[in-house]
Structure formats: structure tokens, C-alpha cells
Amino acid sequence: MGEFEANSRQVISQEDFMRVADGLLAHAEDPSKDVNECLVSAQTLVQGLDDVKAGNLHVEPPLSEEQVSSYRKQSQLVIALGQKSVRALQATSERRGFLRRRQEPPEPPTPTAQQPARPAYSGTGSDAKK
Amino acid sequence: MIRLETQQLSGFNDTLIDEPAHFEVTLPNGQVRDYDAVIGNTPAVTSEYDAYDQPQLVLQTEVPDVLPWDEEVHYPAGRLASFHGRTLEILAGKVAVEDQFGNHYQSVSIKGSDFSDPHIFSSETASRGFIIHGLQESLVLERVIRASRLLREHGIPAEYICGLVIPDKFPMHTDPDNPDTRQLVPLPELVEALAADYAQEELEESRTPLEVKADMIEKLHDVDYLITYRAMDAPYRFGELADPDTLDEFYDFLIRQNDDPNLHEYLEELHPMTYIVAQFAVELGINVAKMHKLGVSHGFLHSENITALGSFVDLDSCRGEPLGLGDDPITDKDIYKDIVWAMRSLVDVLDGWQPSPHDDINGFLDITSMQVYAREFFLTEYLKERSFDKSAAEAFLTGLVSYQQPKRTQHYGSFARFCEVVTGAYCSFIGGEEHIKDVNEEDMPSIENYDLHYDRKDTVFRAAPARFFKEFRDRLLSNNWSRNHEYESLHETDKPLHSLMKAAIRSDSLRFFVRHAEQSGLIDEPALFMAALTMGSSITNVDPENVPNKNQALHQYFVRQGEKMVEQLGDEYTQYDKPVMEFLLNKSLGDLKKQTGILDWENGAITSLLYLNGATQYERIFKALDLQPQSKITYINVGEAMRRAVNKQDDTILILDYGVAEFIAETPRKDDLWKAVFGYRHKFKPLILIEGLLAGEPEICLVHYEELEDARYKNLEGEEGDNEEPEKLKPELPETVAGDLSLDTLRQNRLRLFSTD
Numbered sequence: 001m002g003e004f005e006a007n008s009r010q011v012i013s014q015e016d017f018m019r020v021a022d023g024l025l026a027h028a029e030d031p032s033k034d035v036n037e038c039l040v041s042a043q044t045l046v047q048g049l050d051d052v053k054a055g056n057l058h059v060e061p062p063l064s065e066e067q068v069s070s071y072r073k074q075s076q077l078v079i080a081l082g083q084k085s086v087r088a089l090q091a092t093s094e095r096r097g098f099l100r101r102r103q104e105p106p107e108p109p110t111p112t113a114q115q116p117a118r119p120a121y122s123g124t125g126s127d128a129k130k
Numbered sequence: 131m132i133r134l135e136t137q138q139l140s141g142f143n144d145t146l147i148d149e150p151a152h153f154e155v156t157l158p159n160g161q162v163r164d165y166d167a168v169i170g171n172t173p174a175v176t177s178e179y180d181a182y183d184q185p186q187l188v189l190q191t192e193v194p195d196v197l198p199w200d201e202e203v204h205y206p207a208g209r210l211a212s213f214h215g216r217t218l219e220i221l222a223g224k225v226a227v228e229d230q231f232g233n234h235y236q237s238v239s240i241k242g243s244d245f246s247d248p249h250i251f252s253s254e255t256a257s258r259g260f261i262i263h264g265l266q267e268s269l270v271l272e273r274v275i276r277a278s279r280l281l282r283e284h285g286i287p288a289e290y291i292c293g294l295v296i297p298d299k300f301p302m303h304t305d306p307d308n309p310d311t312r313q314l315v316p317l318p319e320l321v322e323a324l325a326a327d328y329a330q331e332e333l334e335e336s337r338t339p340l341e342v343k344a345d346m347i348e349k350l351h352d353v354d355y356l357i358t359y360r361a362m363d364a365p366y367r368f369g370e371l372a373d374p375d376t377l378d379e380f381y382d383f384l385i386r387q388n389d390d391p392n393l394h395e396y397l398e399e400l401h402p403m404t405y406i407v408a409q410f411a412v413e414l415g416i417n418v419a420k421m422h423k424l425g426v427s428h429g430f431l432h433s434e435n436i437t438a439l440g441s442f443v444d445l446d447s448c449r450g451e452p453l454g455l456g457d458d459p460i461t462d463k464d465i466y467k468d469i470v471w472a473m474r475s476l477v478d479v480l481d482g483w484q485p486s487p488h489d490d491i492n493g494f495l496d497i498t499s500m501q502v503y504a505r506e507f508f509l510t511e512y513l514k515e516r517s518f519d520k521s522a523a524e525a526f527l528t529g530l531v532s533y534q535q536p537k538r539t540q541h542y543g544s545f546a547r548f549c550e551v552v553t554g555a556y557c558s559f560i561g562g563e564e565h566i567k568d569v570n571e572e573d574m575p576s577i578e579n580y581d582l583h584y585d586r587k588d589t590v591f592r593a594a595p596a597r598f599f600k601e602f603r604d605r606l607l608s609n610n611w612s613r614n615h616e617y618e619s620l621h622e623t624d625k626p627l628h629s630l631m632k633a634a635i636r637s638d639s640l641r642f643f644v645r646h647a648e649q650s651g652l653i654d655e656p657a658l659f660m661a662a663l664t665m666g667s668s669i670t671n672v673d674p675e676n677v678p679n680k681n682q683a684l685h686q687y688f689v690r691q692g693e694k695m696v697e698q699l700g701d702e703y704t705q706y707d708k709p710v711m712e713f714l715l716n717k718s719l720g721d722l723k724k725q726t727g728i729l730d731w732e733n734g735a736i737t738s739l740l741y742l743n744g745a746t747q748y749e750r751i752f753k754a755l756d757l758q759p760q761s762k763i764t765y766i767n768v769g770e771a772m773r774r775a776v777n778k779q780d781d782t783i784l785i786l787d788y789g790v791a792e793f794i795a796e797t798p799r800k801d802d803l804w805k806a807v808f809g810y811r812h813k814f815k816p817l818i819l820i821e822g823l824l825a826g827e828p829e830i831c832l833v834h835y836e837e838l839e840d841a842r843y844k845n846l847e848g849e850e851g852d853n854e855e856p857e858k859l860k861p862e863l864p865e866t867v868a869g870d871l872s873l874d875t876l877r878q879n880r881l882r883l884f885s886t887d
Binding site for chain 1: 296316317318321322326329330338339340341342343344347348350351352353354
């Protein structure tokens with residue numbers, strides 16, 4: 001159940017549920033927060049909603065359908081944006097490529113005094129020069 | 131400032147960095163730094179304090195607060211005061227770099243290591259539309275490296291990308307209140323943090339900050355930030371030479387780099403104007419021509435992308451097939467753009483040398499002339515370097531003028547001077563070397579004022595403007611031309627360019643008429659007299675000891691010229707030393723004609739030429755003209771006016787220059803002034819209104835015509851008791867002339883101005 005602390009009968013008041021859900025959403029939608037942290041918050045909210053739907057968590061009085069739909073829609077949007085950012089940042093990291101090359105210095109093809117071998121940089125994702 | 135952990139790269143994609151054949155940085159204390167020592171110790175600016183307040187930055191290794199030039203430092207670096215401010219210059223006593231082609235460089239700078247205020251901002255020139263302030267995006271580097279090599283290989287002075295490094299991590303501020311605190315973060319973390327800042331600062335209605343942030347991260351996902359080492363011929367950009375102090379520093383730099391006592395002596399005597407006008411402009415013309423011959427254009431050839439020695443930097447905008455990046459061949463438009471921008475840079479820098487209004491009157495005139503000379507020299511050398519034949523040069527220049535059409539907001543005068551430049555360069559170009567020997571100080575009094583030592587260097591005045599000394603002057607001031615209106619005698623053939631020359635003569639060149647009249651003694655020529663008359667028409671009482679602005683200084687000059695003419699023309703013209711407007715106002719045009727006689731130019735080709743250079747007198751002029759019984763207002767452009775003049779049509783020509791029209795449009799008295807026009811229009815004798823001395827600017831004609839119409843109807847609405855129907859008060863424009871007011875027709879007329887009439 002994570003953030004949603006229910007009692008022994010797995011019941012949580014609607015007020016408590018919404019307090020936690022709103023907090024998670026606020027955190028998830030805060031652009032200053034780390035993108036991975038935002039993802040976790042949004043996913044936690046989705047998990048809570050799934051638990052409610054599956055009957056593992058009871059909200060008293062129950063949330064309206066509109067409330068559930070709104071929370072799910074907002075959190076899914078955050079997740080989509082977060083995943084998009086994570087993929088882009090991963091691409092940024094991968095395209096640098098130089099960390100990998102530092103660990104495995106390339107063999108110079110034909111080093112000369114004029115042109116000592118140094119790693120060529122590929123900023124567009126093409127194969128790194130080895 | 132910190133030292134960055136970086137990795138040196140041998141190239142970008144398939145394009146390798148050309149390592150220098152020789153690389154030596156000598157510090158002021160005598161220590162020598164080699165290539166690896168410099169490239170392996172990349173400094174980074176990390177605070178605003180570093181970036182802006184400290185005149186000299188020292189890259190420290192271990193010792194804090196080390197003094198400048200301490201032996202413990204690898205090398206000192208300072209910010210290069212260029213356009214973007216993201217470049218550090220290695221502050222050395224002397225730099226000696228040579229590339230594989232034998233080109234030499236005297237300065238090394240580091241671009242893309244300014245972390246004082248990293249933030250994302252939009253940039254039209256950035257590959258993804260956004261860029262991080264202070265850093266250098268990777269996507270353009272392949273183009274930069276290739277362009278640099280191509281230009282250098284062909285002996286074209288350009289920045290030499292001699293080193294490329296990639297930062298391991300990036301310094302990022304963590305405490306806004308303490309700029310010295312920073313954290314080294316990997317690139318993804320930097321991008322995310324800056325994207326978050328951007329999203330929170332640039333609030334949008336259609337997207338949430340989280341969406342903006344995610345979009346920005348995705349937009350920049352394939353952009354990296356690399357640091358380049360650039361060898362250049364000088365650490366000063368041409369634009370900086372507009373500042374006299376910086377020009378002195380530039381001279382000091384040249385002396386420091388070249389231990390040649392002769393150079394020291396030469397530079398001490400070299401007037402800045404000589405350098406900019408006669409040496410730099412010539413060098414730049416050659417360099418631009420070489421680049422274009424190669425099939426490459428720069429794209430943004432403003433004064434900050436050219437060094438003070440005339441080589442090209444910031445090559446990311448270079449285009450052309452030879453770069454091997456899939457570019458289309460460069461077009462005439464690309465070429466013209468480079469030329470116009472380069473010439474604009476000459477004008478801008480010389481603007482910085484505008485003398486005080488209290489300087490000698492010739493000072494003002496000379497600055498304007500210098501701007502013309504500089505561009506002429508540039509363009510002449512360009513034409514020569516391109517190895518054009520005569521007809522190719524004519525076609526090229528005609529295209530250039532078409533490209534540089536005046537815009538609605540552009541003062542016609544700048545275009546008129548542009549025409550002078552083009553015609554002057556053309557004459558110099560076809561005149562060839564034979565005119566060099568014609569140059570002497572007596573022929574160039576204005577240049578003499580600037581103490582130009584043009585005999586000190588072969589290239590100085592190599593492109594001496596034949597316009598003034600041979601071809602152009604002879605034809606311009608020939609009796610045939612001014613007395614008999616044989617315009618075509620300007621040159622043997624009648625090509626479009628010659629009509630262009632006529633346009634230049636007809637426009638801003640009036641002052642040159644006067645100058646040449648003085649020089650040649652041809653002041654009895656009616657045209658020259660009229661030129662002096664019209665230029666003096668706005669003369670007001672000027673205290674020679676107190677000249678508050680350039681215009682008055684200019685007027686004062688023509689007062690003097692007028693006095694000289696009065697003296698030589700006799701008692702009949704003793705009133706010329708009074709303000710000419712007063713003179714005209716006190717006389718009817720008929721009296722004026724009768725009295726002067728000289729206004730009856732070739733049996734009345736132009737009954738009277740009236741040049742209004744002061745809107746304040748506008749209303750009074752029309753009151754004076756109220757004496758005339760008939761009215762007809764015709765709107766034509768200057769080409770049509772000249773045609774009528776040539777055909778000896780007995781019209782009164784009223785020339786209303788663009789500056790006046792603009793003034794009227796902006797003044798609160800606008801309606802009153804236009805009212806004066808239309809209030810009296812029906813009483814005028816045939817009147818031709820030329821709006822703009824180069825009224826081939828159709829937009830100007832049209833806009834002003836519409837304004838006239840609007841003003842007229844406002845006038846009617848405001849006037850009670852006017853019995854005339856509005857329709858009857860419409861300007862009585864003949865169909866044929868009214869047709870001339872269409873934009874297309876005006877454009878055609880404008881083109882006709884530049885083609886044979």
C-alpha cells in the first residue's frame with residue numbers, strides 16, 4: 001500500500017486518501033524535482049488507485065468515479081512525461097560515449113607526430129570511433 | 131575559475147582536428163607552454179565575478195590566490211570581449227601557432243567554457259532552437275571544423291580549430307546566494323536542472339511546466355557541449371575597433387607579437403582611419419572574394435565575426451558544396467548577403483570614429499566619405515579578386531543593388547550612398563591600376579585631413595577611387611554632361627549600371643557636385659549652382675563658434691561654399707549668403723527666374739528646382755507658391771522626373787526628400803502640413819511632387835500617397851463651409867499618371883531607374 005497507510009481492515013478515510021494522493025501529485029508535477037523521483041510519486045499514486053480498484057484498499061466513503069479518473073489521468077500524464085525525459089536523458093548520456101571510451105582507450109590506427117590518436121567524438125549517435 | 135577535467139578528442143564524427151605543426155605559448159614570465167599543456171588544462175569560468183569583473187583571470191592549479199603570471203599557473207586566461215562573451219583568451223606574452231598549411235596565428239582562445247550563468251535560452255542560430263548560455267553546442271562542430279580547414283587550405287584567413295575537448299563533468303551552481311559554491315555534475319543532470327529552470331521561468335498557457343521541461347529535455351537529447359581551442363590572427367574582433375582605446379590595444383598587441391621596430395614606428399604613425407579604410411577594407415574584400423570563389427558563404431559576416439585583421443571566425447553558419455555536408459551550391463543571394471553585411475560592418479565601425487560636432491567641419495564630411503571610401507575599397511578589391519570581366523562585374527553589381535533595395539524604414543540616403551559605393555567601385559575596377567598613380571594628396575584633401583599615410587603600404591589606396599580622379603570625375607563634371615544633359619555620355623555604352631550611376635549622381639551626390647565644383651572650378655555650371663543652391667536651402671543662421679549638431683555643421687559648410695560662389699558669380703547673387711529659403715520666399719518664382727536667369731536651365735527644362743530640406747518652412751513655401759493660378763499635382767518617381775527634365779518639359783519640380791516626408795509623417799503637425807499641400811494644390815502651377823530623391827522606392831511613394839489621401843479627407847471633414855464636393859477636391863490625376871501610383875508600376879519605374887531610360 002506504500003504511502004496509503006490503511007488500518008488493519010485495509011480501510012482508509014477518503015480525507016486521508018486524498019491528502020496523500022494530492023501530495024504525491026504535487027510532488028510528481030513539480031518540475032524542479034528529479035525526474036525519477038517524480039516518476040516514483042506518480043507510480044505510487046497509480047498503485048494506490050489500482051489497490052482500491054482491486055479491493056485491496058477500501059476508501060470510506062468511497063471515491064467518486066470522477067475523482068478516481070482524475071487522479072489516474074493526472075498521474076499517467078506525469079508518468080508519460082517522466083518516461084519521455086528519462087529516455088531522452090539516457091540518450092544524452094549514451095551519446096556522450098566518452099565515458100566508455102575513457103575506460104577503453106581506442107587503439108590508434110597509425111599514430112604520427114602530426115596526428116596522435118585521440119578518440120573521435122560522435123555527437124549524432126553514429127558508431128564511436130575505436 | 132576552475133580547471134575542468136576534460137578529455138581531448140581527435141575529431142568529431144569523421145572530421146578530424148588538425149593538430150598544429152607548431153604550437154608555442156610564451157607567458158610573460160618567459161615560460162613556454164606547449165600544445166598538451168594548454169589543451170590539457172582547460173579553464174572554466176564559474177562565477178559572474180570571474181566573467182565580468184576581473185580583468186585578468188589566472189588558471190590555478192593548487193595554490194589559491196596566486197598572483198598573475200606566477201610560475202605555478204599553467205597559463206592565464208581572460209575573457210575575450212566578443213559578441214557572445216563565451217570565449218576566453220589565453221593571455222600570453224606571445225603566441226606562435228602554425229597549421230599544417232603554413233598559416234600563422236598569434237592568438238589562442240577557448241570557446242564554450244563559460245559556466246558563470248548557464249541557462250537555456252532560445253537562439254535562432256542554435257541547431258535545436260535553444261542553447262545553453264556560455265557553452266558551445268556539438269552539432270555545429272563538424273561544419274566549423276570543415277569550414278576552417280577548407281578556408282585555411284586555400285589561404286583564406288580564418289579561425290583554426292586546433293583543439294577539441296569534452297568536459298567530464300560540468301560545474302553547476304547549487305547555492306544562488308553563494309556563487310562560489312558549485313557542484314560537478316554529469317551532462318544529463320545539468321540538462322535536466324537547466325530544463326527545469328527554464329520551465330519554471332518561461333511559463334506557458336498551453337503547456338504545464340512539467341511538459342515544457344520534458345519537451346526541452348527531449349529537444350536537447352542529442353546535443354552535447356564541447357570546448358574548442360581556436361587559433362586566430364588576433365584576439366580582437368573588427369567590431370571592437372570602433373572603440374579608440376581598443377584600437378590602441380590592438381596596435382599594442384601587434385607590436386608585442388612582432389618584435390619589429392619598423393612596425394612599431396609604422397603603427398605609431400598609422401592613423402586608425404587609414405588602417406580601417408584603406409588596409410582592413412582592402413584585406414576584407416580580398417578574403418570575402420576568395421571565400422566566395424571557393425563556393426562557400428559565411429552567412430553572418432557582421433563585425434563580430436571578423437577579426438581585427440580581417441579573418442573569419444564563428445564558421446558554424448558557413449555553407450557550400452565543398453564542405454561535403456550535403457549543402458546546395460551557394461546562391462547570388464548568399465553572396466550578396468555576405469557583401470552587404472561586410473560593408474555594413476565597415477560603416478558601423480567607422481561610426482565609432484565620428485568626430486565631435488565641434489571638430490572641423492570637414493571632419494563630419496570626411497567620416498561620411500570614409501564610409502564610402504572603405505566600402506569602395508572593399509568592393510573594388512572584391513571585384514578584382516573574383517577576376518570578373520567588365521560585363522560580369524556590371525551584372526554582379528546590378529544584382530547587388532537589386533538585392534539591397536531600400537526598405538520602407540530605411541532612409542533613402544543610406545541607399546544613395548550604397549549606390550555611390552557601387553558606382554565608385556565599378557569605376558575603380560574598370561579603371562585598373564593606371565589610376566593608382568593619379569592619387570596624390572592634393573586630389574584627396576579630405577583624406578589628407580586625416581593624415582593618411584597611404585604611401586606606407588602597397589595595398590593602401592591601391593584601389594584609389596578613380597571616381598574622383600579620373601573616370602568618374604571627368605565624366606561627371608564634363609561640360610557635355612551638365613550643359614547638354616547628355617547623360618549617356620557618362621560612359622561609352624549604355625548599360626543598366628550607368629543608369630544606376632545616374633541615380634547616384636541625382637541623389638545624394640549633390641554634395642559631391644559642390645565639392646567637385648570647388649575642385650574643378652566649374653561653378654558656373656547651372657547644375658552645380660543648383661546643387662549648391664539646394665543643399666544650402668536649409669541654411670539657418672549659424673554661429674561659427676558654436677556648432678551644436680552635425681546638420682548645422684553641414685549647413686555651415688555650404689554657407690561657405692555659397693559665399694565663394696557669390697564672390698565669383700558677382701553682385702547679382704549677393705543674397706546667397708542669406709538663408710536660401712528666405713531668398714526664395716521673398717521672390718516669386720518668376721522673379722527669381724528673371725533675376726537669376728541661371729534658373730532657366732537650357733530653355734526651361736526645369737523652370738525651378740526647389741529642394742525643401744526643412745519641414746518647418748513647408749507651409750510658407752506653399753503660401754509663396756499661392757501666386758500661381760493653375761494647379762495640377764502629379765506624383766512621379768525620380769526616374770520620371772529626370773525623364774521630364776531631359777525632355778525639357780516645362781514643369782515646376784518640387785522635390786520633397788524622404789527625410790522631410792518622414793518628418794511630416796511623424797510630427798504632430800502632420801495634418802496641418804498635408805493640409806497646406808492640399809489647401810493650395812488647386813492654385814499651383816503644374817507641380818511635380820517627388821517623394822524621395824531616390825523616389826524609386828515604391829513603398830514610400832505609395833504609403834505617402836495614401837497618407838495624403840487620408841489627410842485630405844480629414845481636412846475636408848474638418849472644414850466647415852467648404853462648398854466644394856469632396857470628389858472635386860480629389861487630386862486631378864491624369865489616368866496615365868494615376869496608373870503610375872500602382873505598386874507594380876512604381877516598381878517598374880524603379881527598375882527603369884536602374885535600366886536604360
